[in-house]
Amino acid sequence: MRIAQRHKINFNKSKEPIIKGIFSSGQSNNSRMVMALILSIGLMLADKYFEPMQHVRSTLGYLITPVQWVAGVPGQLGVWAESSAVSRASLQEENDRLRNESLVLKQKVQQMVSLRAENNRLRELLNASELLDDKVQVAELIGVDPDPYTHHIIINKGEQHGVFVGQPILDAQGLMGQVIEVLPYTARVLLLADSNHAIPVLVNRNGIRAIAVGSGRLDELALIYVPDTADIQEGDLLVSSGLGSRYPRGYPVGTITKVAHDPGEPFAIVSAKPQAQLDRSRYVLLVFSRESKLPEVVTKEGGDL
Amino acid sequence: MRAYAVILPTFFLAFLLASIQMPRLLDYIRPEWVAMTLAFWVLVRPEVAGVFLGFTMGLLLDVLHGSVLGLNALSLSIMAFLVILLHSRLRLYNPLQQSFIVFVLVGLYLLVRYWAESLLFGQAKAALLWPSVGSALIWPLWYNLLLFIRQYFRD
Numbered sequence: 001m002r003i004a005q006r007h008k009i010n011f012n013k014s015k016e017p018i019i020k021g022i023f024s025s026g027q028s029n030n031s032r033m034v035m036a037l038i039l040s041i042g043l044m045l046a047d048k049y050f051e052p053m054q055h056v057r058s059t060l061g062y063l064i065t066p067v068q069w070v071a072g073v074p075g076q077l078g079v080w081a082e083s084s085a086v087s088r089a090s091l092q093e094e095n096d097r098l099r100n101e102s103l104v105l106k107q108k109v110q111q112m113v114s115l116r117a118e119n120n121r122l123r124e125l126l127n128a129s130e131l132l133d134d135k136v137q138v139a140e141l142i143g144v145d146p147d148p149y150t151h152h153i154i155i156n157k158g159e160q161h162g163v164f165v166g167q168p169i170l171d172a173q174g175l176m177g178q179v180i181e182v183l184p185y186t187a188r189v190l191l192l193a194d195s196n197h198a199i200p201v202l203v204n205r206n207g208i209r210a211i212a213v214g215s216g217r218l219d220e221l222a223l224i225y226v227p228d229t230a231d232i233q234e235g236d237l238l239v240s241s242g243l244g245s246r247y248p249r250g251y252p253v254g255t256i257t258k259v260a261h262d263p264g265e266p267f268a269i270v271s272a273k274p275q276a277q278l279d280r281s282r283y284v285l286l287v288f289s290r291e292s293k294l295p296e297v298v299t300k301e302g303g304d305l
Numbered sequence: 306m307r308a309y310a311v312i313l314p315t316f317f318l319a320f321l322l323a324s325i326q327m328p329r330l331l332d333y334i335r336p337e338w339v340a341m342t343l344a345f346w347v348l349v350r351p352e353v354a355g356v357f358l359g360f361t362m363g364l365l366l367d368v369l370h371g372s373v374l375g376l377n378a379l380s381l382s383i384m385a386f387l388v389i390l391l392h393s394r395l396r397l398y399n400p401l402q403q404s405f406i407v408f409v410l411v412g413l414y415l416l417v418r419y420w421a422e423s424l425l426f427g428q429a430k431a432a433l434l435w436p437s438v439g440s441a442l443i444w445p446l447w448y449n450l451l452l453f454i455r456q457y458f459r460d
Contacts, residue, residue: 029355029356029386029389032355032356032357033356033382033383033386036356036357036359036360036378036379036382036386037379037382037383039360039375039378040360040363040375040376040378040379040382041375041379042375043364043374043375043378044373044374044375044376044379044421044425046374047373047374047375048373048425053374056374057368057374060364060365060368061368063365063368064320064365064368064369066317067317067320067321067324067369068324068369070321071321071324071325071326074325074326075326143324143326144326145370145371146323146324146325146326146327146332146335147332147370147430148329148332148333148432149430149432150430152371180371181371183368188371
């Protein structure tokens with residue numbers, strides 16, 4: 001009885017469409033379904049095999065951008081509340097700390113200039129190409145992909161700001177990941193820790209090369225195909241090697257946390273902790289490096305390298 | 306069409322709920338908001354909302370989640386089609402029965418998506434059960450909220 005009352009309005013309103021449905025719209029539903037099937041299967045194949053489909057995606061992105069902006073608002077409100085409700089004392093403390101830090105960094109930069117010049121001179125002597133500074137741009141994290149099985153983040157810079165697919169992302173401590181999808185005003189970043197991600201690295205201490213793949217957990221990377229005899233120790237710093245021409249060379253990736261040798265395994269079991277704060281960074285840096293944008297040029301100049 | 310002036314904002318809400326940040330543990334049973342909203346509109350307005358609405362919203366969901374274009378479009382249009390077939394029967398069900406059917410429908414939607422994805426890429430994430438359970442649990446609430454919105458604005 002109660003249910004009948006609940007749906008009374010529906011009964012009355014729907015009487016007409018049901019009768020219509022018997023005669024006409026049943027047939028058209030089937031044909032609509034067939035059309036939708038063909039369209040979507042065609043789209044999937046096109047998106048998988050044709051590069052230009054990126055434009056379709058970024059056009060649709062205009063519609064989806066407002067959702068991403070609004071979804072990021074609660075987080076931004078939290079940050080705003082946190083930063084506007086700090087006491088004067090803690091602000092002053094932070095100010096002092098930052099001033100000290102800036103002094104130390106400035107001192108380091110002074111040395112940097114002469115060291116870079118010296119480095120370039122030495123590289124010239126070796127006939128190697130000159131190292132250039134990378135241009136960076138600051139972006140803000142506005143969302144984390146809700147899918148618990150992947151590690152993607154959304155940043156607030158997109159096609160309109162010159163972001164491109166494959167662009168490396170850093171935070172203050174080290175490499176975070178790379179851009180995998182660009183929409184007009186936002187971009188999707190694949191983090192180092194995603195299990196679909198791998199990055200060529202080298203051990204800073206002695207230059208041993210390895211590949212660091214994501215483990216699916218935010219605080220762990222695994223080094224694969226490391227021979228048991230390789231000189232890798234706990235606490236070694238891993239930096240990007242620049243091989244693969246996607247990531248620029250020389251940025252910190254992680255520190256080794258565990259080296260184990262299992263006689264039953266062909267390779268050593270080595271794990272590392274990402275240097276970047278993958279679960280904390282709010283501001284990230286987009287790197288505009290020449291290496292990551294122009295893989296063709298690198299292969300052409302292969303002889304020089 | 307006046308009806309779309311009500312339908313599209315509810316989808317905006319669904320997209321928002323689908324992308325807003327929540328504790329990691331809740332992510333595992335995050336309901337499929339867009340699929341549920343689609344099911345609702347096809348259920349109450351089958352003459353307005355149908356396969357093509359499912360297709361369009363699926364396409365937008367693909368862009369939002371960064372999956373291959375057409376994946377959600379395919380699975381949501383199939384779900385809309387199923388709801389059209391069932392709608393006159395579904396309306397007679399009590400909330401508990403409806404919840405069960407929603408569990409099956411969302412499960413089917415995820416299954417189709419899983420099949421298509423694994424056919425295309427050889428790998429896919431098989432989170433089928435818990436999102437369907439979450440959707441079935443939240444369905445009575447979401448259904449009544451949307452019903453209220455619909456009747457308030459009298460499309």
